[in-house]
Amino acid sequence: MSVDSVFVHKMWNDHELAKMVKGGVPFPMLSDGGGKVGSIFGVYLEDAGVEARGRFIIDPDGVIQGFEVLTPPVGRNVMESIRQIQAFQHVRKTKGAEATPSGWKPGKPTLKPGPDLVGRVWEVWKTSMAFDD
Amino acid sequence: MGEEIKAGCARPTGGPVGENPEAKKETPQQPLIKEVKSMVTVGKKAPDFTAPAYLKGKFINVQLSEFLGKWVVLCFYPGDFTFV
Numbered sequence: 001m002s003v004d005s006v007f008v009h010k011m012w013n014d015h016e017l018a019k020m021v022k023g024g025v026p027f028p029m030l031s032d033g034g035g036k037v038g039s040i041f042g043v044y045l046e047d048a049g050v051e052a053r054g055r056f057i058i059d060p061d062g063v064i065q066g067f068e069v070l071t072p073p074v075g076r077n078v079m080e081s082i083r084q085i086q087a088f089q090h091v092r093k094t095k096g097a098e099a100t101p102s103g104w105k106p107g108k109p110t111l112k113p114g115p116d117l118v119g120r121v122w123e124v125w126k127t128s129m130a131f132d133d
Numbered sequence: 134m135g136e137e138i139k140a141g142c143a144r145p146t147g148g149p150v151g152e153n154p155e156a157k158k159e160t161p162q163q164p165l166i167k168e169v170k171s172m173v174t175v176g177k178k179a180p181d182f183t184a185p186a187y188l189k190g191k192f193i194n195v196q197l198s199e200f201l202g203k204w205v206v207l208c209f210y211p212g213d214f215t216f217v
Contacts (some may be wrong), residue, residue, distance in 0.1 A: 001184065004213040005144050009187040012213040028135075028186035028195050032209075036148045037182045042172030043209045054209040056179065060202045064179045072211040085204060 001030035001037065003049055011080035043069055058086055059092065135193040138185060147184035150196065179207070 004012075009029040018024040030037075038044035043054035053070040056069060065088045070076065087100040090110070096108040101121075108129065111117060117124075136146050173179065183196045197205070 001209050002212055006187045006192050008213045013187060028177050028188040030184040030186045030195060032184055033144055033146050037184060038209055040149055040180045050211040051209040056207040057180045058205040060204060062178050062201050064175050064177060066175060075216055077199065081206065093159060131159055
């Protein structure tokens with residue numbers, strides 16, 4: 001979503017993005033003229049009249065599980081967004097019985113929060129696990 | 134997903150759906166409090182909205198609540214023809 005019109009979205013998709021992604025962008029490119037939607041999500045930059053690089057993960061109940069907002073010059077890390085979605089999906093599947101500690105990705109051990117874990121995280125989670133192998 | 138919209142000379146627009154925050158200003162008993170713009174909060178419902186969109190050769194209307202039951206990644210970016 002950006003403040004550009006759907007007509008400009010079409011031009012960008014057809015003349016540039018389709019050269020990067022075969023068949024063009026597979027999801028809706030939303031238009032937010034005037035930044036009305038961006039304003040309620042807190043990402044509309046009034047002085048510049050554009051939207052910051054905001055990314056919101058919304059679960060199947062419509063609840064915002066996480067967001068990241070960057071100023072325009074710095075791009076995002078798509079893999080980190082995917083990792084977060086995988087983590088939120090895992091937590092949801094376990095109905096909150098499991099939590100994913102720092103550095104978690106699919107295959108790595110999760111934590112089972114409860115009285116037994118208090119003061120004993122150091123036994124099951126090592127700082128090296130915060131980083132990729 | 135969303136009904137198709139005819140491309141005309143006017144720019145299709147969308148906006149927030151549901152409660153109109155402006156309407157609440159009418160309440161007379163409220164003491165004068167400076168309005169603080171609040172960012173959305175994690176763990177809370179995303180505000181619903183509609184927006185015109187371009188999808189695979191068509192102009193359509195999209196409403197966030199159409200995606201209930203699915204995971205959604207909503208991405209904002211400064212402008213077309215920049216990087217994402």
